Amino acid sequence: MDSEILAANEAFYDAFRREDAAAMDEIWARRAPVACVHPGWDALLGRGRVMASWLAIMENGAPPIRCVAPRVQRLGEVAFVICEEHVDGGRLIATNVFVHEDGRWRMVHHHAGQIFRGEPDTESLAGPHGPN
């Protein structure tokens, strides 16, 4: 159900805001392969490296992030949520991928990046591939 996926997505942001390492660990998949792209960074692959990155960020103080307008795209036992992240006056866009594992939805991938412009239209998409 989408409500369970949305709850898992919100639990991720809640754990981050509370800087709760145990809750963050619970959120990520145990068996499925895990990855993460923090805003502007190269990708991290593997549960150990991904969890270490969250611990490092949270130990140094998580910003007051809010998840806005989450939308679920369901693909059977996998789902991804697209949402905005509002933090420190800025807007980011995130893709959060979840897998149904051991009876609950667990995160396997988080990819977030800054939004520089609003929704593209035909005119503004002309030329460069994005806002480079």
Next chain:
Amino acid sequence: MDSEILAANEAFYDAFRREDAAAMDEIWARRAPVACVHPGWDALLGRGRVMASWLAIMENGAPPIRCVAPRVQRLGEVAFVICEEHVDGGRLIATNVFVHEDGRWRMVHHHAGQIFRGEPDTESLAGPHGPN
């Protein structure tokens, strides 16, 4: 097999480089829900809007993009590929989600954004959530 997923991922970049609208249309899923986050933009949801965005970009000239270091994360009938995109001297990181639909791997989501820094380490993750 991962090789089939990697081939689908490369076919996406190939269609884009060749500005081949028919090939790009073939690449995206027909039945599964489709979404796309172009670099720096808000998300687009729905096949119609996503395809319109690719047509608009390709009609105005696609940049000579290269997919580098693709890595497959398999989740049963769903898989996502994380890869770098090298274009015009810049580096982007992309998450491409595929679903096995009608006997072939089809794209359901593309999320790309610029890389501003190298791989994070504990020191550089301190403080802000990313490179804001």
